[in-house]
Amino acid sequence: MNQPQSWEARAEEYSLYGFTDMPSVHQRGTVVLTHGEGPYVIDVHGRRYLDANSGLWNMVAGFDHKGLIEAAQAQYARFPGYHAFFGRMSDQTVMLSEKLVEVSPFSSGKVFYTNSGSEANDTMVKMLWFLHAQEGKPQKRKILTRWNAYHGVTAVSASMTGKPYNSVFGLPLPGFLHLTCPHYWRFGEKDETEEQFVQRLARELEDTIAREGADTIAGFFAEPVMGAGGVIPPAKGYFQAILPILRKHDIPMISDEVICGFGRTGQTWGCQTYDYMPDAIISSKNLTAGFFPMGAVILGEALAKRVDAAVEAIEEFPHGFTASGHPVGCAIALKAIDVVMNEGLADNVNRLAPRFEAGLKRLAQKPNIGEYRGIGFMWALEAVRDKATKTPFEGTLSVSERIANACTGMGLICRPLGQSVVLCPPFILTEAQMDEMFEKLEKALDKVFAEVA
Numbered sequence: 001m002n003q004p005q006s007w008e009a010r011a012e013e014y015s016l017y018g019f020t021d022m023p024s025v026h027q028r029g030t031v032v033l034t035h036g037e038g039p040y041v042i043d044v045h046g047r048r049y050l051d052a053n054s055g056l057w058n059m060v061a062g063f064d065h066k067g068l069i070e071a072a073q074a075q076y077a078r079f080p081g082y083h084a085f086f087g088r089m090s091d092q093t094v095m096l097s098e099k100l101v102e103v104s105p106f107s108s109g110k111v112f113y114t115n116s117g118s119e120a121n122d123t124m125v126k127m128l129w130f131l132h133a134q135e136g137k138p139q140k141r142k143i144l145t146r147w148n149a150y151h152g153v154t155a156v157s158a159s160m161t162g163k164p165y166n167s168v169f170g171l172p173l174p175g176f177l178h179l180t181c182p183h184y185w186r187f188g189e190k191d192e193t194e195e196q197f198v199q200r201l202a203r204e205l206e207d208t209i210a211r212e213g214a215d216t217i218a219g220f221f222a223e224p225v226m227g228a229g230g231v232i233p234p235a236k237g238y239f240q241a242i243l244p245i246l247r248k249h250d251i252p253m254i255s256d257e258v259i260c261g262f263g264r265t266g267q268t269w270g271c272q273t274y275d276y277m278p279d280a281i282i283s284s285k286n287l288t289a290g291f292f293p294m295g296a297v298i299l300g301e302a303l304a305k306r307v308d309a310a311v312e313a314i315e316e317f318p319h320g321f322t323a324s325g326h327p328v329g330c331a332i333a334l335k336a337i338d339v340v341m342n343e344g345l346a347d348n349v350n351r352l353a354p355r356f357e358a359g360l361k362r363l364a365q366k367p368n369i370g371e372y373r374g375i376g377f378m379w380a381l382e383a384v385r386d387k388a389t390k391t392p393f394e395g396t397l398s399v400s401e402r403i404a405n406a407c408t409g410m411g412l413i414c415r416p417l418g419q420s421v422v423l424c425p426p427f428i429l430t431e432a433q434m435d436e437m438f439e440k441l442e443k444a445l446d447k448v449f450a451e452v453a
Contacts, residue, residue, distance in 0.1 A: 007032040007044045021401050021416075028405060036063020039426040039433060041413070051413045052425045052437050057227065057259045057378075058290035060427040061339050068291045068335055075331035084113060084325030092330035099337060103268055104281060106300040110307070112317075113296055113325040117258030117284030118152025120295035121221065124254055124282060125156050126319055127297065127307060128218040134310035141175055142212055144205075144220040144251070148181040150228035151221060151256055160221055162229075177212065179204055181226070184235040185371050186390070194235050202241040214249035221282075224270025227259035230420040231380035233373060239276035252279040252303060258295070259378070262286035262337065263346040263427060266353055266376035273375065279303045289336035292329035345427035349377045352434060359438040360423075368393075368449045377427060380420040381445075385453075392419045397452050406444035412437060 004013045008029030017025065032044045039062050040048050054060055061068060075092065082090050097111040112127070114120045125143060132140035143160055145151060151160035159172035162181070166172065180201050181187055188197045209217060220242075226232035246253050255278035260270030263286060267273045271281070280303055284295035299307060311317045323329070340346055353376050360372040360379050370384035383399045385391045393399040400416035407414050407421075415422040425437065 021398070023398075024401060024405055028408070031408065038062045038064065039429055047411065049408065049411050049413045050425075050433060050437055050440070052423045052441075053413050053415045054424055054426045055290050056285070057264070057424050058285035058288075060263065060286050061289040061336065061345060062426050062428045065289065065291075065339065067339060067343075068289055068332060071331050071335035072291060072328055075328045079327045081323075082325075082327055083320075083322055085320055089325050090327035090330065092327045092334065093325035096325075096330040096333050099334060100283070100296060100298055103337065103341070104298050104300075105269060105272060105277060106298070108301045108304070109299045110304040111296050111298050113294065113321075113330075114284075115293050115321055115323050116152070116295045117256075117282060118154050118157045118295075119321065120258070120282045120284055120297050121151045121157040121160060121256060122154045123319060124221075124280060124297050125160070125218070127317075128252060130317070130319075131303075131307055131310045132218055134313050135306070137215060139216050140218050142217045143176050144208065144217060145176070145178055146181050146222065146226075147178045148183070148226055148229035148232065149178070149221070149223060149256075150226070151223075177208065179208060181229065181232065182234045182238045183226075183229075183232045185373070188235075195237065198235050198237050198241050201235075201238065202245060205242055205245050209245070209249050209251070214251065217249070217251050219252040219254055220246050221254045221256055223256045223258075224260045224274050225265060225375060225378060227378065227424075228417060230382070230417040231374045231378050231422050231424070233375055234274060239271075239274050243276055254278060254280045254282060256282045258282055258284040259286075259424075263340050263349055264376055264378050264424070266346075266350050268341070268346070286340065287336065288329060288333045289339065291336065292326070292332045293323075294326070294329040294333060340427065348429070349427050352429065352431065353377065355431065355434060356423075359434065363438070363442060363445065366445060366449065368453055369445075377429075378422075378424045380417070380422045382420045383449075384419070393452060399448060399452055402448045402451070403444050406447050407440060410440040410443060412440040412444070414441065 004010045011030035033041045035042055041051050042048050100111050101109045114123050129141055145160045147162035149162045151157045158166050159176040162178040184194045184197050255271045257270055261283045265273040271278050279300050281298040288294050364372040369381050370387055370390050371382045385393045400421050403421050404414055404416040
């Protein structure tokens with residue numbers, strides 16, 4: 001048997017790819033990386049790429065931050081691994097829980113650890129089911145999310161994710177209900193103002209609760225800005241319209257901050273950026289600046305007290321993961337929070353966000369860009385066949401994939417999502433690197449639009 005020789009051939013021979021456009025892989029080959037320097041990654045051939053996707057939204061301090069590396073090394077040398085079961089946990093886990101509640105918008109609360117954002121959302125759903133059952137409402141199990149939302153890939157969190165590709169798994173599971181995506185540019189009706197659009201979505205929520213029964217709905221989950229939906233900020237006033245409805249019907253509101261949390265929107269939490277108070281927060285990604293797989297459920301005071309009471313009633317919460325509250329991950333997270341909040345990273349996001357928006361606004365003047373949207377350090381350009389009618393390109397053209405591939409060939413990594421190209425660079429980006437990002441992106445846009453327009 002002849003063994004594949006190149007890195008690219010070896011990758012394709014033995015690896016199963018997730019969320020990957022396979023025609024691109026077959027044509028271009030896998031990009032096999034060896035290391036990173038600041039916001040750049042370097043492949044096995046020595047080619048450098050400015051990673052405007054921050055790995056997967058998460059490498060906000062870059063790929064070689066000395067302090068984060070040292071925090072990991074020190075904790076591995078001191079106490080390399082443990083769990084958070086049976087009333088035992090590491091000192092780092094205790095300190096991180098204190099810190100997460102301290103920097104949360106809650107006056108007090110409790111934290112439960114997972115290994116990813118998907119697991120954290122899954123855990124939150126189980127926690128709600130458990131809580132409602134212990135409070136004598138076992139029928140209170142339905143979960144409300146939105147079309148185009150992304151909440152993860154476990155069977156439960158994928159059921160929450162409002163994406164059609166999950167149909168290949170026979171998902172969503174029963175009881176997971178998806179409301180209208182709050183993207184006014186795409187889903188607003190003819191002659192409908194943004195305010196009217198929000199009012200319509202609020203009525204839809206009221207009607208859904210009336211139809212399903214408030215006593216059957218366990219919770220409402222929402223990303224402040226839809227990330228994997230294509231960077232979709234909410235329509236103006238959206239959260240202010242839906243929160244009173246949820247409160248009136250005693251439906252917990254969970255803010256999925258896996259992408260938005262710790263600075264991506266310009267504030268520590270996306271719920272602060274959009275001025276709403278959730279009952280719980282889901283955190284991951286930036287929590288460890290991508291240096292360790294970790295997720296967290298952060299319960300606000302009221303929900304924490306209710307969960308505590310439910311746990312006391314049966315003497316345990318029968319859920320957890322082997323690496324929950326891993327001491328190395330917690331040590332890294334403590335350092336990552338300090339790096340983002342106190343080493344100028346969050347300040348850099350706010351300093352360069354206007355420059356970011358200005359660059360996208362300029363590119364959006366192109367005839368085949370229908371919209372630019374975003375906030376902080378998360379933005380997207382949406383490609384269209386016709387700007388006036390917002391008509392998208394034919395799906396068979398794979399326009400956003402072609403743009404991303406052209407960018408890769410020029411030494412820039414960005415992400416295609418539907419008809420959009422997403423940019424979410426590390427928080428350490430400089431003005432010169434931002435200019436480099438836009439220069440390469442514009443060349444890729446011009447190349448692809450000349451081919452398909």
